[in-house]
Amino acid sequence: MSDTNKPYLRCEGLSRAFVKKLDLAGRIARSLGSNLREERVQAVDSVDLSVMPGEVLGLVGESGCGKSTLGRMLCGILPRSEGKIYYKGQDIDSLSAQEIKNYNINVQMIFQDPFASLNPRKRVRNIIGEAPLFHKLTTSSELDDYLAKVMLRCGLDPSYTHRYPHQFSGGQRQRIGIARAMAVQPECLVCDESVAALDVSIQAQILNLFMELRNELNLTCLFISHDLGVVEHISDRIAVMYLGRVVEVAPVEDIFNSPFHPYTKALLDEVPRLDRRGVDFTPLAGEIPSPLDPPSGCHFHPRCPHVMDICKKEAPVDMEIAPGRRACCHLATMR
């Protein structure tokens, strides 16, 4: 285990652009003569972020703001356009072959969609067992025992190793995804919307499993979600993203008790809660702008109730607003 004051994972100026392909409706429209073209999306735009060892960092934001893209780059499974990633303080571009292998084992991703991320033609035995065999964490003769341990730990019946993913319920499939990641004994998990598709009662089971694993094994976690209720429950710190940029980072209590960024405030106002009855829904003005053509200056300015002239012209810089709290907003410089 590394030094607790040094980030386990850190990124600096991390960016990723995509050329956006047309969806089916777009392709049909184009074939009918519309002049649609493929366009460039800045999915992640110069992000600085640290994940401390042993913490759960929640990453929230609206759909399409770049959460999954950021998570996948931090895991090393998606190439960057620009920027640096540091693993236990070391630039991953300067790691030795052995260190890269460690990084690839120690940082595991659990995917958004348990249906799409499990190969339907593989048995559970192979889905979970392949990586530990490959990395020589176990041998073929000991694999059964090894799998039984991992599966039990993740709440799966080890006698199911010969089944295929479609023979499991949604909650069980999510457990298979977790077991696959846990099978290589990682130090850090990047969980992408791991409970989004589940019913509350099953969601509770999976979240409990997470918290148990994390406490027992002192795992470091980046937990991506747009469900603020879930993120509030399990995170130590929270990072809020808007259109490719991280706009606020703070301990969970601070985000919920005294949000700083106008977008964070707006987001919290919208969250439906069990104790908010007969609400008069008063939505945040405006649409999420298109990432194809983001607004100038601060990306949030067209929807911001505190917008100033400078917000339309200049992008605010990320700054410390209190010990352990960062925000990226012109209001921070005005104080």
Place this chain on the structure above:
Amino acid sequence: MSTPLLEISNLKTHFFTRAGVAKAVNGISLTINKGEVVGIVGESGSGKSVTGFSIMGLVDEPGRVVGGSIKFKGRELLTQSVEEWRNFRGNEVAMIFQDPMMTLNPVLRIDTQMIEAVRTHEKVSKAEARKRAVEALAMVGIPSPEERVKAYPHQFSGGMRQRVAIATGLLNRPDLIIADEPTTALDVTIQSQILSEMQTLCRKTGMSLMWVTHDLTVIAGLANRVAVMYAGKIIEEGAVEDVLDKPLHPYTEGLVGSVPSKNHRGEPLYQIPGMTPSLINLPEGCSFRMRCPKATEKCHCEPPVTETANGRRVCCFHPNL
């Protein structure tokens, strides 16, 4: 009180599959009054959507309504002719789905689709129908509707598309909208815009709303009443504040208890033990008994429905009364 808008009694919709009969809706009773917002909650597979489809007369093979009655403004729906069903849908009741593309046609312009939808039910001029389409889009908060009505569905974002689908449902000013998880796939901010528009509509026009979801927090903010479904039955029903603050049924209690905000930060969440039973092979008696912390020998028999003084209903041998 006057005749309820919708009155479902002992409705049964079963699916005759090769593996056996799935009793998706198995004897539910529910009324919705004019202007009321009723939430339907329950876990995946509990029969929420099938209830909606049954009201719309849209149950597909191998499914069939096998018993009960659905009355709309006092009129029995289940004996309607095909023609009467078609008139009923879109005119008096509209359903909106989680995927707006179930309502919208990707290759047609929005105006073409909406004008068509108006003229199916009413003999009005094209110009009049277009005017209504534009009004409906404005009502759900689409900016510059005169312009946007000429667009194709793909030129809208997901949230906008959903609003167009809702606007299409509103065209003939139905008395009841059945919304089947229309915001589940959307962000909180967009969800909140759509909830706000639906709420305003109900208040302004006296339209009723049946909102199907597995998200209790949405129901908390939006609905007047809530019905909780489990394995094809409504196991509890009542005013939102009663049901969420003081659930009577052990299943509702578990459901409310497992919402993260009901638990202390970082501590294990309450978990309903066990798994949803297969609808083909339901246990005898109360279908929740295998998972229920209060179950006794009695629960092997069909549990009784108890009605309380303040209009709540619960179907259980050991309710928290």
